Amino acid sequence: MFEREQQAIEDQIREYLASHSIPELDDFHWNPIPFAGGWGISTPCFPLAALEARAGKKINVPQRAQEIASGLAEHLGIPEGFSGVEALNGYLNLFYSSAEFSRRVVDRVLEEGADFGRQAPFGKQVMVExxxxxxxxxxxxxxxxxxxxxxxxxxxxxxxxxxxxxxxxxxxxxxxxxxxxxxxxxxxxxxxxxxxxxxxxxxxxxxxxxxxxxxxxxxxxxxxxxxxxxxxxxxxxxxxxxxxxxxxxxxxxxxxxxxxxxxxxxxxxxxxxxxxxxxxxxxxxxxxxxxxxxxxxxxxxxxxxxxxxxxxxxxxxxxxxxxxxxxxxxxxxxxxxxxxxxxxxxxxxxxxxxxxxxxxxxxxxxxxxxxxxxxxxxxxxxxxxxxxxxxxMASRDGTIVLLEGLIDESQERALEIVEEKNPSLSDEQKEDVARAVGLGALKYPMLARDNTKIVTFDWESALDFNGQAAPYIQYAHVRANSILRRLEDPLPDSAPIEHELDPAEIQLIDAISRFPGEVQRAAAEYKTLHITNLTFDLARSFNDFYKQCPVLKADPDIRAYRLRLVAAARQTIANALNLLSILAPEVM
RNA sequence: GCCCUCGUAGCUCAGUGGAUAGAGCAUUUGCUUGCGGAGCAAAGGGCCGUGCGUUCGAAUCGCACCGAGGGCGCCA
Structure with a gap:
């Protein structure tokens, strides 16, 4: 989502490399920083050092990589939009300015709504049979x-x-x-x-x-x-x-x-x-x-x-x-x-x-x-x-599980659980929830493994609504909704973030910001797996945030920001579930 | 015989050539003061099938082997 910043950094890196006559690379291979709490991008300097070594210079590659990283870190200073730069173990790490980046993510989601993550049409027709x-x-x-x-x-x-x-x-x-x-x-x-x-x-x-x-x-x-x-x-x-x-x-x-x-x-x-x-x-x-x-x-x-x-x-x-x-x-x-x-x-x-x-x-x-x-x-x-x-499963041998029976069974099971968890709902609501949860639970396992993996169907896991499954994600959506439902005023306007972001907040924003990229990747590779993985990440990050960070009872400034974050999370979960043709219920 | 997939924790599975390989389930143990506990947190559990290679660096790429599944002239 932050291609512009990345591009600016790449230009500065190229400038530095040229002025130090270090051979240039086509691709910087940006990765997220893999440490907890480190929100930003990272690139290894090993390929640059290896290029020099291959050109005949007698050098120790890891050592030279660290030298280049340090040189780059010094050259870059702290670029616009970033809060810190470091050269570590041959990697150049750039830390996002969390307050600014997270505000941008949330603003964009709320602005684009159901279209967040959608790409503009580019006129190519494709048939899916x-x-x-x-x-x-x-x-x-x-x-x-x-x-x-x-x-x-x-x-x-x-x-x-x-x-x-x-x-x-x-x-x-x-x-x-x-x-x-x-x-x-x-x-x-x-x-x-x-x-x-x-x-x-x-x-x-x-x-x-x-x-x-x-x-x-x-x-x-x-x-x-x-x-x-x-x-x-x-x-x-x-x-x-x-x-x-x-x-x-x-x-x-x-x-x-x-x-x-x-x-x-x-x-x-x-x-x-x-x-x-x-x-x-x-x-x-x-x-x-x-x-x-x-x-x-x-x-x-x-x-x-x-x-x-x-x-x-x-x-x-x-x-x-x-x-x-x-x-x-x-x-x-x-x-x-x-x-x-x-x-x-x-x-x-x-x-x-x-x-x-x-x-x-x-x-x-x-x-x-x-x-x-x-x-x-x-x-x-x-x-x-x-x-x-x-x-x-073969029709001719009769070794099959009929779809209709399975759908009925999963909805009955879901209904039992709704009765137990949320008896105050109307019968009609309970039916709706049971349908959303039962069908979601059936669909999710078919979408959450790689296309090349055999799915083993068994009744027990098909009717298990716990853990890495659609109901977990739907539940996160419901919790987000339950916070926003209590809000009597409209959502606060976007404002600069003054408080230090909680790691749980950053993790949630990071998951949200990855959604458009994962849509692209899923489309390029024809893999629904990328969407289910991200959606689960989103739900988990949200549940963690929900536990760690009070929203309605937080100080006014923090409360305003968190309300917007909750709305953005709810929107992204809904958009993602929609791609999986799994319903995002308001209550459950 | 030839071709195509797959092999990662007890089970089911993630894992763009990059730093300390991660989830869920199961097991053990914590979380009543906060917006829904269908939740959160912690612990244990790994020669990433085996070997050789390529590379600064391999769970990831190449080759060989082992194991499992699928396909290969009038099924769909």
Whole structure:
């Protein structure tokens, strides 16, 4: 947040280096001062000394680094906005003038409000494809990760200034759907979905799998059904449309509960025909090889096309030998469609890590075919959600935790706790709090670990609202709110800070000041983790401050400043939680 | 066989090549006078998988090995 000061210091350092003919460095690699109570920035002088050593001077690097640091400290004096400078262990440390810096941070937060941390739009459109549920299957906890991760990344990118298009690609056709339809038509025809649609649809799917296991005659029926679909047999299409809608209605309900939104819906059924046309075109252009005359599928030998000796991208099957479409067929068409529908700077696919090779193959094939934007399509892989004992959640095996049941359970549990902690709330308030807390507790663990880490779901920790979890952060927000609620007058105006800041105050301001930078970083790396980490830091700093520093009963000047600080903290926590699509309740 | 991840405290995980590797949970122990104790504070607990290298400096980068998981021609 203090780029201007940093820039001024860098200019002065360069000036000093030049006048002492010390070789110059491109990047000063500023870090926060790692000592408790030391609020400021620090840069190591080792790289400068190492450069000299490499140029042939016979020197001891750490010793020379300390010399340079001392020289710099002397040259800089105490720059504008800083309270002190020191050369220590080869580092140059610059301490912020706390009173001035903290006032600036608080003023800026209160001025910008809900926009604190937001970057101005810069005209780059990016599509984020996420969730991608399959119809005719259950919606379980595993699906929550893509949904919530995608929602949060979309919010972060938008906040960081991108023009975001949120896309959902529905898996509404494929072998799994045909198998489901076959089972329904043969054994359940006429049945309507019960109240818990998703469980019933999932059950019918695993039932289909069980019936088909090792029975070639039944498999033949499924293939027959698939070719009827391929001919668009009206009876099959009608059945598909009706049953598909059952799933879609249910998805809509879940997205509404989770506060997840989409701008554009695609489905793989609508990509079948365009996909087949793309494949035809690739065959004509010699990119794909048609092995159907000899009973094989249509393939793209990617490694061969690239002239690679070692196998890397291998072979992509783009059309089945019977001419029906695969996911790859449809993904080729979809990638093309996205860039023709929109003027995209990039196209991001938030899909689990098991499909990494698939996406590399699809994008590489499009690159070979000469689409200039192919390198701007990007797969963002995330690891799966497993059950304890590393048990994979699979619809076909029925080893799943249904999302709806989990949501109900977490809200019931949250409600019990609200009843206990805050019985004076109205029933309606309690319900609202339970919803905010229950959902937050479910979402947080999906966002707070790195994308490459497997999430292990277990009921106990999902319903544990203590410690490093959303309710802790929500509680900090509630406490801030409870102070400000008691304030009858408007918030005091900004004024110079006369009192010596408490370490707890400085820590809190530091956390607030880091928010805009962390938004940038999260957007650049597609990592919600940076936001959850900072948000937790904020909440912890606030709770510590709350304990250490009285606000309402403090001396008037201090009170005025602290009130503003509390308001700034509340605002930043709310902004951060919003990026995580976690609600910031007023009471709880 | 080839490719991709991961390996940090008892457990779950953070950790931009930089100073003394940090949280939460669990364990033990303190905090009633202050705005909400869903909180705060303290203690114990670490060959950062192993080895070699690069570097002034490695949990972080490179190579090899060990261990776990995932992927690899008509599933999605």
């Amino acid at each position: 996420f969730s991608n549920p399959n119809t005719h299957k259950a919606f379980h906890v595993g699906h929550l990760r893509s949904a919530i991760l995608g929602e949060s990344i979309a919010r972060i990118l938008a906040f960081a200034g991108y023009d975001v298009v949120r896309a959902n690609y529905i898996g509404d056709m494929g072998l799994h759907v045909i198998k489901w339809l076959w089972n329904y038509q043969r054994y359940h025809l006429g049945e309507k979905p019960p109240a818990d649609t998703t469980k019933w649809m999932g059950d019918l799917y695993s039932e289909a799998i069980k019936r088909l296991e090792g029975d070639p005659e039944l498999e033949a029926e499924v293939r027959e059904l698939y070719s009827r679909w391929d001919r668009r047999d009206p009876e099959v299409v009608a059945l598909w449309e009706e049953t598909r809608q059952w799933s879609l209605d249910h998805f809509e309900k879940i997205y509404q509960i989770l506060d997840i939104h989409f701008d554009r819906w695609y489905s793989n059924s609508e990509m079948e025909q365009p996909g087949k046309m793309v494949v035809e075109q690739f065959i004509e252009e010699g990119i794909a090889e048609d092995e159907r005359p000899t009973g094989g599928p249509v393939i793209v030998r990617i490694d061969d096309k690239l002239g690679l000796e070692k196998e890397k991208y291998r072979v992509l099957v783009v059309l089945r030998s019977d001419g029906t479409a695969l996911y790859a067929t449809e993904d080729l068409a979809l990638a093309i469609k996205k860039f023709s529908d929109y003027n995209l700077y990039s196209s991001i696919y938030i899909v689990d890590v098991r499909q990494s090779l698939h996406f590399e193959q699809v994008f590489k094939t499009l690159e070979i075919a000469g689409y200039p934007w192919a390198t701007r399509s990007q797969h963002l892989p995330y690891e799966v959600v497993n059950l304890p004992g590393n048990v994979v």
